[in-house]
Amino acid sequence: MTASPKTAAQPRTGRRAVAALVLLVGCLALQPGAEAATPATPAALAPDLGREVLAADDGWAAEGAGTTGGSAADDAHVFTVRNRAQLVAALDGGSAVPKIIRIAGTIDANTDDRGRELGCADYATDGYELPAYLAAYDPRTWGGAKPSGPQEEARQASAARQAERVELRIGSNTTLVGLGRTAVLRGASLQVRDADNVIVRNLELRDAYDCFPVWQPNTGGLGDWKTAYDTLWLRGATHVWVDHVTASDRGHPDEKEPTYFGRNYLRHDGLLDITNGSDLVTVSWSRFQEHDKAILIGNGDTVTTDRGKLRVTLHHNEFDAVVQRAPRVRFGQVHLYNNRYVVPEGAAYRYSVGVSTESRIVAENNSFTTPGHVEAADLLKSWNGSALAQSGNEFNGFPVDLLAIYNAYNSGSERDLTADVGWTPALHGPVDSAARAATDVARGAGAGRAG
Numbered sequence: 001m002t003a004s005p006k007t008a009a010q011p012r013t014g015r016r017a018v019a020a021l022v023l024l025v026g027c028l029a030l031q032p033g034a035e036a037a038t039p040a041t042p043a044a045l046a047p048d049l050g051r052e053v054l055a056a057d058d059g060w061a062a063e064g065a066g067t068t069g070g071s072a073a074d075d076a077h078v079f080t081v082r083n084r085a086q087l088v089a090a091l092d093g094g095s096a097v098p099k100i101i102r103i104a105g106t107i108d109a110n111t112d113d114r115g116r117e118l119g120c121a122d123y124a125t126d127g128y129e130l131p132a133y134l135a136a137y138d139p140r141t142w143g144g145a146k147p148s149g150p151q152e153e154a155r156q157a158s159a160a161r162q163a164e165r166v167e168l169r170i171g172s173n174t175t176l177v178g179l180g181r182t183a184v185l186r187g188a189s190l191q192v193r194d195a196d197n198v199i200v201r202n203l204e205l206r207d208a209y210d211c212f213p214v215w216q217p218n219t220g221g222l223g224d225w226k227t228a229y230d231t232l233w234l235r236g237a238t239h240v241w242v243d244h245v246t247a248s249d250r251g252h253p254d255e256k257e258p259t260y261f262g263r264n265y266l267r268h269d270g271l272l273d274i275t276n277g278s279d280l281v282t283v284s285w286s287r288f289q290e291h292d293k294a295i296l297i298g299n300g301d302t303v304t305t306d307r308g309k310l311r312v313t314l315h316h317n318e319f320d321a322v323v324q325r326a327p328r329v330r331f332g333q334v335h336l337y338n339n340r341y342v343v344p345e346g347a348a349y350r351y352s353v354g355v356s357t358e359s360r361i362v363a364e365n366n367s368f369t370t371p372g373h374v375e376a377a378d379l380l381k382s383w384n385g386s387a388l389a390q391s392g393n394e395f396n397g398f399p400v401d402l403l404a405i406y407n408a409y410n411s412g413s414e415r416d417l418t419a420d421v422g423w424t425p426a427l428h429g430p431v432d433s434a435a436r437a438a439t440d441v442a443r444g445a446g447a448g449r450a451g
Contacts (some may be wrong), residue, residue, distance in 0.1 A: 001372035003122050004377045007305040007329065012204060012340060013151040013303050014033070014152050017091065024309070025392065028387045033229055033244075038149065045103070047451045048176045049201055049202055049358075049450055049451055050070070050071070050078070050095070050100035050102060050175050050177045050404065051071050052178075052283060053066065053067065053068040053069065053071050053199075054066055054067040054068070054199070054241045055429070056280055056282070056315075057192060057334060057426075057427050057428065057429065058241075058427070058428070058429060059281075059282030059283075059284065059312075059313025059315065059335065059427055059428060060278050060279075060280045060282055060312055060313045060333075060335070060341045060427055061239055061240060061241045061280070061281055061282035062282065062427050063239075063276035063280050063311070063427060064239075064280070065073050065239070067197055067198075067239040067240065067241045067280075067282070067303075068173075068174055068197060068199075068429075069100075069173065069174060069176035069197060069241070070100040070174045070199070070366070071098075071100070071101045071196060071199075072098045072173070073097075073098040073099050073173075073175075074098075077097055077098060077099040077100070078099070078100045078102075079099065079100070079101050079102065079104070079181070080104055080106065080214060081101060081103055081104065082103075082104050082105055083111070083115050084108065084111050084115070084165075085108055085115070087101065087103070087107055087168065087185075088168065089316075091168060091169065091171070092171070093169065093171070094169035094170060094171035094193070095136045095232045096171050096172035096173055096195070097171075097173065097177070098173040098174075098348065099173070099174050099179070100174075100175045100177065100259065101174065101175070101176050101322065102177055102178075102179050102185065103176070103177070103178045103179060103183045103185060103203060104179045104180075105182060105183065105184070106182070106183075106184040106185075106316075107109070107166055107184070107188075108186045108187035108292065108373055109166040109168065109185070109186065109187040109189075110162075110165060110166060110174060110186075110187040110209075110344060110445075111165075112165075112365060118165065119211075120162075120212075122156045122161075123161040123162040123165075123211055123304055123384075124154075124212075125154065125157050125158050125161060125212075126150075126153065126154035126158070127150070127151075127154050127155045127156035128151065128155050128158045128212070128244070129151075129227070132151050133147075133151045133152075133155060133215075134260055134261075135230075136149065136150075136151040136152075137151070137152070137215050138261065139217060139222075139223065139261055142316075143217070143225065144217045144218070144223075145217065146216070146217065147214065147215055150199075152199070152337065155199060155212050155214065158211070158212050158370075159211070159212040159228060162210075162212065162323075163228065163405070164228075165188050165191075165326055166187055166188050166189050166208065166229060167188075167191055167229070168188050168189070168190055168191065169192075169193060170190060170191065170192045170195065170198055172195040172196045172197050172198065173196075173197050173198075174195075174196075174197075174198050174199070175199040175200075175201070176190075176198075176199070176200045176201075177179070177200075177201045177202050177203065178201070178202040178203035178205065178447060178448070179202075180202050180448070181447075181448030181449075182448065183202065183203050183204065183447065183448075184203075184204040184447075185203060185204070185206070186206045186207055186251070187203050187206075187207055187208060188205070188208060188231075189208045189228075189229075189230055189231065189232075189233060190205065190231070190232045190233070191233045191235065191365045192232075192234045192235070193233075193235045193236060194235070194236040194237070195236075195237050195367055196238045196239050197237070197239045198237065198240045198241075198432070199240075199243070200232065200240075200242050200243070200245060201241075201242075201243045201244055201245070201450055202243070202244045202448065202449075202450040202451070203244075203245055203246075203446055203447055204245070204246040204247075204248075204249060204402075204407075204446075204447040204448075205231045205232060205245060205246070205247045205248075205251045205271075205379045206231075206246075206247075206248060206249075206287040207249055207250055207251040207252050207268075208229040208248075208268060208269070209251075209252050209267050209268065210217075210227040210228050210229050210230045210266075210267050210268065212228075213226060213227050213228075213265060213267065214226050214267070215260075215261065215264060217236050221389075222261065222262050222263055223263065223265070223266050224263050224379060225260070225263055225265055225266045226266075226267075226269075226293070226349065227266050227267060227268055227269045228269065228297075229269055230268045230269045230270040230271070230272065230273040231247045231268075231269070231270070231271045232245070232247065232271070232272045232291075233270070233272075233273045233275070234272075234273065234274045234275070234278040234281060235275055235276040235278065236276045236277050236278060237274075237278045237279075237281070238279045238280050239280050239281075240278070240280070240281045240282075241281075241284070242281070242282070242283045242284070242286060243283075243285055243286065243446070243450065244284075244285045244286060244447055244448075244449055244450035245286040245287075245292075245444060245446075245447060246286065246287045246289065246446040246447040246448075247272060247286070247287070247288050247289070248271070248273040248287075248288070248289040248290050248291060249268050249290060249291055250259070250289075250290070252267055252268075253290060253351050254266050254267055254268055254291075254292060255348070255361075255378070259300075261448065262432050266292075266400075268292070268396075269274050269293070270293050270294065270295065270296050270325070271288050271291050271293075271294045271295065271390065272288070272295045272296075272311065273294065273295070273296045273297075273299070274295070274296070274297045274298075274299075274312060274332075275298060275299035276299065276303075276306075277305060277306055277309050277310075278309065278310060279309040279310060280311055281312045281313070282311075282312075282313045282315075283295075283312070283313070283314045283315075283317060284314075284315050284316055284317065284318045284447065285315075285316045285317065285441070285444060285445045285446070285449070285450070286318075286445060287317070287318045287320065287445050287446035287447075288317065288318070288319050288320070288322055289318075289320045289321060290320065290321045291321075291322055291323070291428075291440075292322075292323045292324065292348075293323070293324055293325040293328075294319060294324070294325045294326045294327065295314075295325055295326060295327035295328070295329065296312050296325055296328055297310050297312055297327050297329045297330065297334060297359075298326065298329060298330025298331045298332055298356070298357075298381045299329060299330050299334060299361070300329070300330070301329070301356070301357040301383075301384065303331075304330070304331075305407045306330065306331040307331055307349070307358065309331070309332070310329070310330070310332030310333070310334070311329075311333045311334075312329075312332055312333075312335070313333045313334075313335045313337075313425075313427065314327065314334070314335070314336050314337075314339060314430065315336075315337050315338050315339065315428065315429070316338050316339065316437065316440065316444075316445060317339045317340070317344065317441070317445060318339070318340045318341075318442070318445045318446070319339065319340070319341045319352065319443050320341070320344075321340075321343070321347045322347055322352075322441055323343050323347075323348045323350050324350040324351055324354070324381075325347075325354055326352045327353070327354065327384075328342065328354030328356055328383075329353075329355065329356055329359035329361055330356040330357045330358065331355060331357065331358045331359060331360055332359055332360070333360050333421075333423055334360070334361045334362070335358065335361075335362050335364075335425040335427075336353065336361065336362065336363045336364070336426065336439075337363070337364040337365055337366065337425075337431050337433055338363075338364060338365055338366065338431060338434070338437035338440075338441070339363075339366045339367070339437070339442070340366070340367050340369075340379075340437065340438045340441040340442060340445075341366065341367065341368045341370075341379075341442070342369050343368075343369065343370040343371060343374055343400030344371070344373075347370045348376070348384075349370070349383035350378075350381070351378055351379060351380060352368065352377065352379045352380070353380050353381070353402075354361035354381050354382075354383065354385075355380060355381070355382045355383070355385030355386070355387070355388050356382075356383045356384060356385045357384045357385060358385070359385045360420065360421040360422055360423060361387065361388045361389070362388075362389045362390075362423075362424075362425055363388060363390040363393060363402065364390070364391050364392050364393070364419060364425075364431055365392035365393060365431050365432065365433060365434045365437060366390070366394075366432040366434055366437075367393075367394050367435065367437060367438035368393070368394065368395045368396070368397055369397075369438075370396065370401070374393045375404050375409070376402070376405045377406055377408075377409030377410070379395070379402060379406075380402055380406045380417070382406075382410075382415070383413055383418060385417070386404070386415060386417055386418055387417065387418055387419075387420060387421045387422070388403060388405075388417050388418075388419070388421065389419045389420075389421045390402045390403050390419070392431075392433065392434055393434055394434040394438075397435070402417075403417055403419055423428075423444055
C-alpha cells in the first residue's frame with residue numbers, strides 16, 4: 001500500500017540534507033549584524049486584502065476604470081491603526097493620496113485624544129439637559145413649531161461637539177480594511193463625501209449612537225425624533241466598493257430606548273446611505289442587522305440632479321431583522337441579486353424593497369424568509385415609484401413573482417408596478433439560484449469572512 005504524502009517516511013538522506021540546511025541557515029542568522037528572520041505564519045501567507053481591487057464586472061463600481069481604492073499606495077502610506085487618534089491621522093482629513101488603512105482590534109470613536117472614553121455627558125454643553133429639552137418642546141405646550149431658543153441652541157452646540165469626534169471622512173483613493181476576524185469601528189459615522197475610488201472591507205461598523213436627537217414636530221401627526229449619524233454615508237461619492245462589512249446598532253438597540261412625546265427616542269439613522277449624486281457603487285457580501293432603516297439610495301423626491309446617477313449593485317448581502325429600507329431607492333438604477341432577507345419571529349417589519357420616485361430596480365434570485373404574519377405582498381412598498389423587474393426570487397422556499405403579487409394585493413389603492421425598467425444589468429458575476437445564494441450568504445457574508 002502506498003503511504004499518503006502526510007505519512008510517508010522521508011528517506012534518511014533527505015532528513016540529513018534538511019537538517020544540514022536548517023543548521024546552516026541558523027548559523028548565518030546568528031552572525032554579527034544579522035537579524036533573525038520572522039518565520040512565515042498562516043496570517044503572513046493570507047491574501048493582502050488592502051491590495052485587492054474590485055474584480056472586473058463586479059457590479060456598478062466596476063464601470064469605467066473600476067474601483068482600486070488605495071491599492072497603489074506606497075509603503076509610507078500603509079497604516080495599521082489601533083485607536084481613534086491613529087485612525088484620524090491616517091485618514092489625513094480625507095486627502096486623496098493613495099492609502100491603505102488597516103484597523104486592528106476595536107476602535108471607539110467616542111474617545112478623546114488620549115484614548116479616554118467619552119459619554120454623552122462629556123459632550124453636553126451650554127446647559128443642555130434632556131429633561132429641560134423635553135419640558136421646553138412638549139407639543140402640548142410648545143405646539144407644532146420647530147424647536148428654537150436656549151435648549152435647542154444648547155442641543156446643537158452639544159451635537160457639534162460629538163460630531164467633531166465621531167464623523168470620520170474618507171478621501172479618494174483609500175482602502176479601509178479590517179485585519180483578521182475581530183476588527184471593529186464603534187460609534188463612528190464614516191463619511192465618503194465628494195470622493196472617488198474608495199474601498200471599505202472586512203470591518204464591523206457598530207452603534208453610530210447619537211447623544212442629542214432633535215425633535216421634529218409634524219403638524220399633520222405626532223412628529224418624530226431625528227438622528228444625525230449614518231454608520232456609513234456616501235455623499236457625492238463615486239466608484240465605491242463596500243465588501244464583507246457588518247453594520248448594526250449592536251450595544252444600543254433603538255427598541256430599548258424610551259418613548260418621548262409618544263414616539264420612540266431614536267438614536268440611530270441609516271446603516272448605509274447613498275445620496276447626493278453618489279454613483280457607481282457595489283455592496284457585496286455584507287450583513288445589515290437589527291436595525292430600522294437600513295439602506296437609503298437617493299435622499300429626496302425633488303433632487304432631480306440625481307437622474308442618471310445612483311447606480312448601485314447589491315449582491316450576496318444579508319438583511320437580518322431589518323425593519324425597512326433594504327433598500328429604499330429614488331432615481332437610481334439598482335441591481336439586487338442573490339441577497340438573503342431574514343425576518344425573525346416577533347421582529348418588527350414593514351417592507352424590504354422600497355420603490356420610490358423614478359427608481360428602476362432589477363431584483364433577481366433573492367431569498368426572503370419571514371414568519372407567518374408577513375405576506376409576500378409586504379416585501380415591496382411603493383412611494384411614487386413604478387418600475388421593478390424581477391425573476392427567480394423565493395419566499396419561504398417557494399418561487400414568488402413579486403410584481404404580480406404586489407399589483408394584485410394593492411390593486412385600486414396604489415398604482416401598479418411595471419417590469420419595464422429600461423435597462424438590463426451587464427456588470428455582475430454569476431447569478432446563482434436564490435436557495436444556493438441564501439446558503440452561501442449565511443456562511444460567507446459579513447466582517448471577518450473576506451479572503
